[in-house]
Amino acid sequence: MDFHHIRLDSKPPLAWVTLDRPKALNALNAATLGELDMAFQQLAADPAIRVIVLAGAGDRAFAAGADIRELAALSAEEGRAFSLRGQSVFRNIETLPKPVIACIQGFALGGGCELAMACTLRIAAEDARLGQPEVKLGIIAGYGGTQRLPRLVGRGAALKMLLSGAIIDAREALRIGLVDEVLPAADLVTRAESLALEIARNAPLAVAETLRAVDEGLSLPLELALLREAARFGELCATPDKAEGTAAFLEKRPPHWYAPDH
Helix, strand or coil: CCCCCEEEEEECCEEEEEECCHHHCCCECHHHHHHHHHHHHHHHCCCCCCEEEEEECCCCEEECCECHHHHHCCCHHHHHHHHHHHHHHHHHHHCCCCCEEEEECCEEECHHHHHHHHCCEEEEECCCEEECCHHHHCCCCCCCHHHHHHHHHCHHHHHHHHHHCCEEEHHHHHHHCCCCEEECHHHHHHHHHHHHHHHHCCCHHHHHHHHHHHHHHCCCCHHHHHHHHHHHHHHHCCCHHHHHHHHHHHHCCCCCCCCCCC
16 A cells, blocks of 8 residues: 555554655644554554564654644534544544554654544653643644543543643653653654563553453443453453464463464
């Protein structure tokens, strides 16, 4: 599949998706959203890919947000559709049965910050700047920012960002829990690959079910979420991955995980 606004590089067990509009600070126009959606659908269906790293081209921005020229022309009906489209793409990324690591350098603003929040994990360069400045444009965060941000950092810290439109640096993002690691820009790609490979070495079925259990459980009462966890634990006990993982541990050897396409 040919892409014009992103790059997709598959290097099993990893894949790299790169927003490739550096002159526009990797702004998320409609065409870029469409290509992101197609790329992640393709990766979801590829059993050789176990972890995905998402980055922005260049060193100035992960993604600077939505395309303001597109945004400025929207009517109320078009605005609702615009929001729903972005929410759908980001929710598909968030619920992918494979971890997605956001590799953030430079600006991650508006839709760019919302895209990072839809990823499983977020690692940031020391020069990263994150924010939800939509109130300065007379709108609110529309790609999930008003919902994911308080889930990640708590109500107070989220409202401070959302209502002020302030842009915070990487260290503050780490302090409030918006990103998981901060490191020098020169080390960002190496660390993203190292973390991705660390995850990819684990049982793919267990990784997928962990993602589902956490995502589903956050919206359930604890008692019900625990029952769902127990059900998934039981299901995994009957899989080749569990048989191989326990055997490898007892035999003191590396595991060889079941490949779904074999």
